[in-house]
Amino acid sequence: MTTTKDSQLSETEALRADLELTRQHLAETVQELSRQLNVPRRIKESASQAGHRAVQVAGEAGQRAKQTAAERAKHFPEYAKNLPVRAKEMPALTRRHPKATAAVGGAVALGVGAAAWIAGRHK
Structure with a gap:
């Protein structure tokens, strides 16, 4: 009879362990759904990410503009020399x-x- 009790006990323990895993999985699922349904927070996160991207893009554009201005400034003396010829x-x-x-x-x-x-x- 001890084997029947032991098998029932191990079955009970297995069911309890399975139940606990199911509860954990359900809790994680509920948390994820709550996060996805929290629209105001998601909007703030999206706006923050867009702001960071905009700052990054603006910085890159500024760098390109500086490089372009520097390149054009190199050619300015040559352009200024040709101005009288162009005026004629x-x-x-x-x-x-x-x-x-x-x-x-x-x-x-x-x-x-x-x-x-x-x-x-x-x-």
Whole structure:
């Protein structure tokens, strides 16, 4: 009879151990569901992650802009040397592209007129 009691006891222990594992698994599942259903916290987490990504992207863009500016600054003396030559070429360019010249002239005149009008209003 001791074997029957021992087998019943070990079956009971096995069932208890299985029940405890099931409880732990259920508790973990409930915690995960609670975390997923906590929409305000998830929104805050997403916003925080987006903020960190934005800061990172802005930093990278700033670095690229600095590099681009540095590259262009290297070529500035050469560009400045060629400016008188380019200025002498302007009349020929205006004859070759009269519509573009008229459009640029009109835009400049409009800008000067708008600036004068704004300056006159603030007096």
